[in-house]
Amino acid sequence: MKKETIIKLMNDEVYNNLSHYNAIYFQPKTGKFLYADTYINNEIVNDLINDKTITYIGNCIHQSEKMLKYISI
Numbered sequence: 159m160k161k162e163t164i165i166k167l168m169n170d171e172v173y174n175n176l177s178h179y180n181a182i183y184f185q186p187k188t189g190k191f192l193y194a195d196t197y198i199n200n201e202i203v204n205d206l207i208n209d210k211t212i213t214y215i216g217n218c219i220h221q222s223e224k225m226l227k228y229i230s231i
Contacts, residue, residue: 159202165206167179168212168229179194180230182206183220184228212231
């Protein structure tokens with residue numbers, strides 16, 4: 159999934175109400191990021207963090223696992 163697509167979906171009112179579209183999760187056991195319950199390239203997420211497009215808001219339970227949660231700023 160492309161960076162632009164992720165940004166668009168995260169900010170879209172229709173999708174924003176769905177938890178798997180309104181946040182990016184980091185899964186510590188795999189060292190990978192999830193968006194829409196699909197693994198995405200870590201470089202894409204690093205760019206979004208560095209561009210201050212998303213921010214870390216804390217840990218949460220997602221898919222019955224403790225994960226780090228990032229949301230759109």
